[in-house]
Amino acid sequence: MNNKESNAKKGYRWFFLIPFIAMLGVPFYASGTPVLGGFPFFYWYMILWVVLTGVLSLILYSLGA
Amino acid sequence: MNWTAFIVFLILFLFVTVLGFWAARWRRGDLTELSEWSLAGRQFGTFITWFLIGGDLYTAYTFIAVPALVFGAGAVGFFAVPYTILVFPIIFLVMPRFWAVAKAHNYMTPADFVRGRFDSRGLALAVAVTGILATMPYIALQLVGIQVVLEAMGLVGSVGILHDLPLILAFAILAAYTYTSGLRAPATVAVVKDTLIYITVIVAMIVIPIKLGGFGHIFQAANVALLHGPKPASILLSPKGYLAFATLAVGSAFALLLYPHAVTGVFASKGQNAIKRNAAFLPLYSIMLALIAIFGYMALAAHVHTKVTSLVVPLLFLKMFPSWFVGFAFAAIAIGALVPAAIMSIAASNLFTRNIYREYFVPKATTKDEARVAKVVSLVVKLGALLFIVALPLQFAINLQLLGGIWILQTLPSVMIGLYTRWFHRTALLLGWAVGMVVGTLMAVAEAFKSSVYPLQIGHLILPGYAAVWAVLANLIVTVVLTAVFRASHWDAGTDHTAYQDYDEYETSVVS
Numbered sequence: 001m002n003n004k005e006s007n008a009k010k011g012y013r014w015f016f017l018i019p020f021i022a023m024l025g026v027p028f029y030a031s032g033t034p035v036l037g038g039f040p041f042f043y044w045y046m047i048l049w050v051v052l053t054g055v056l057s058l059i060l061y062s063l064g065a
Numbered sequence: 066m067n068w069t070a071f072i073v074f075l076i077l078f079l080f081v082t083v084l085g086f087w088a089a090r091w092r093r094g095d096l097t098e099l100s101e102w103s104l105a106g107r108q109f110g111t112f113i114t115w116f117l118i119g120g121d122l123y124t125a126y127t128f129i130a131v132p133a134l135v136f137g138a139g140a141v142g143f144f145a146v147p148y149t150i151l152v153f154p155i156i157f158l159v160m161p162r163f164w165a166v167a168k169a170h171n172y173m174t175p176a177d178f179v180r181g182r183f184d185s186r187g188l189a190l191a192v193a194v195t196g197i198l199a200t201m202p203y204i205a206l207q208l209v210g211i212q213v214v215l216e217a218m219g220l221v222g223s224v225g226i227l228h229d230l231p232l233i234l235a236f237a238i239l240a241a242y243t244y245t246s247g248l249r250a251p252a253t254v255a256v257v258k259d260t261l262i263y264i265t266v267i268v269a270m271i272v273i274p275i276k277l278g279g280f281g282h283i284f285q286a287a288n289v290a291l292l293h294g295p296k297p298a299s300i301l302l303s304p305k306g307y308l309a310f311a312t313l314a315v316g317s318a319f320a321l322l323l324y325p326h327a328v329t330g331v332f333a334s335k336g337q338n339a340i341k342r343n344a345a346f347l348p349l350y351s352i353m354l355a356l357i358a359i360f361g362y363m364a365l366a367a368h369v370h371t372k373v374t375s376l377v378v379p380l381l382f383l384k385m386f387p388s389w390f391v392g393f394a395f396a397a398i399a400i401g402a403l404v405p406a407a408i409m410s411i412a413a414s415n416l417f418t419r420n421i422y423r424e425y426f427v428p429k430a431t432t433k434d435e436a437r438v439a440k441v442v443s444l445v446v447k448l449g450a451l452l453f454i455v456a457l458p459l460q461f462a463i464n465l466q467l468l469g470g471i472w473i474l475q476t477l478p479s480v481m482i483g484l485y486t487r488w489f490h491r492t493a494l495l496l497g498w499a500v501g502m503v504v505g506t507l508m509a510v511a512e513a514f515k516s517s518v519y520p521l522q523i524g525h526l527i528l529p530g531y532a533a534v535w536a537v538l539a540n541l542i543v544t545v546v547l548t549a550v551f552r553a554s555h556w557d558a559g560t561d562h563t564a565y566q567d568y569d570e571y572e573t574s575v576v577s
């Protein structure tokens with residue numbers, strides 16, 4: 001892998017900003033609806049992001065970030 | 066006395082004791098060398114690293130304290146979930162870099178790195194002392210995890226020395242196998258611990274909602290109970306709590322990875338890919354943590370009443386599970402205390418040995434001397450933690466743990482930002498650290514340790530946020546301004562002993 005290619009791959013790391021935005025934008029998810037399986041939105045949204053962040057890490061890892 | 070529960074508990078506890086001593090033979094290394102004793106020879110692959118970092122992330126104290134907070138304060142307690150979500154990107158981005166430079170220079174502690182990077186004994190000492198101070202109460206609180214389950218089984222209660230005897234015994238066993246096996250002990254026990262915890266949580270998530278009428282009902286009933294509680298709260302955040310929630314999450318995420326025990330877990334892995342893969346698989350722990358937090362609501366819905374909120378989870382289990390499974394779940398909690406307590410005491414004794422003992426007292430110490438000292442110090446650290454819990458009011462340890470989180474974040478500029486830039490001047494870093502420590506401590510004192518959220522006032526604007534975050538901002542401002550001043554006046558910034566390529570990600574074809 002040459003340097004240029006490796007730097008381009010490191011650029012993928014910016015995608016890690018997404019979970020930060022998703023988690024720190026508290027006003028966007030601090031609501032009770034819609035309810036899913038008895039879980040208010042606030043709760044299932046956070047649990048969903050646990051999974052999404054894991055998947056994001058896997059994808060970025062496999063892309064060589 | 067709940068005999069069935071106790072017998073199951075005892076069998077599991079004895080099993081991990083044997084395992085802890087056996088660990089000395091596992092992936093055998095020369096345990097008289099410090100890097101073997103405290104980092105198990107930097108050879109752990111993805112699997113074991115996952116258990117080690119996971120063991121740091123959720124400890125017995127988490128198991129007890131997070132639901133306790135949710136039980137008393139509602140939604141804000143769930144900051145633990147975004148907190149752990151944010152940990153993974155940080156692990157992925159920062160930790161491979163940290164691992165590489167540590168491997169290149171045989172650094173074993175964060176303070177080792179700071180010493181080499183900024184050429185400053187004083188700054189390294191500050192980082193080491195902060196790490197030790199922050200870790201000690203954390204170890205002490207792990208004991209609380211053991212104590213509450215012993216208490217819930219009716220094992221304590223008699224007065225005098227007998228009161229604490231079971232706890233002292235449990236801890237003596239832990240101290241003994243950490244002494245002989247080093248990091249190999251918590252690494253093997255962690256596998257058992259997490260198996261027990263995963264089973265407990267999954268069973269709880271199936272059995273308890275069935276008994277309580279489903280999750281919808283649990284949330285509703287918890288909300289009603291919170292509204293009528295002594296301090297009315299809710300299962301939804303109020304807009305006033307948004308900033309506190311966000312700053313608690315982000316501040317705790319960075320703080321976690323600055324704790325010496327988290328660094329130990331990372332350094333013990335054999336490569337950067339092992340660390341990165343962990344970022345992808347650690348979220349399993351976060352899901353567990355979210356579910357564990359919900360135990361707080363389940364306890365509210367199940368009408369558990371207690372003034373001692375640390376008993377919330379044990380009481381819930383006693384109410385919901387048959388005796389034998391109570392014993393199983395309690396063993397999960399108690400063993401969950403042993404793993405982090407062992408890693409933490411190893412990390413704290415490493416800091417003492419490398420950055421105080423060798424640096425200031427015996428500069429000629431060999432790695433074998435260091436290993437000898439570290440082993441003894443790990444005993445002293447645990448004894449100190451035990452005295453904390455037995456001799457002092459519990460609140461003292463809780464307050465110090467709260468302070469510890471604030472303090473450890475003050476090493477962010479030197480350790481974590483230091484991995485990326487050497488622009489900061491060593492003296493500016495030291496003064497920034499001092500300002501952050503003082504500001505953070507004063508904020509906690511101003512809140513009388515009741516909360517780690519401090520309402521920062523800027524003009525007419527009041528911003529309630531995590532005190533650690535406010536303090537580290539003050540720290541950064543001081544560091545940046547003074548660095549500019551010191552650089553302009555050409556004050557000697559010391560020599561960087563690390564080289565640009567030391568930080569590189571040089572993973573070759575290592576398959577783990």
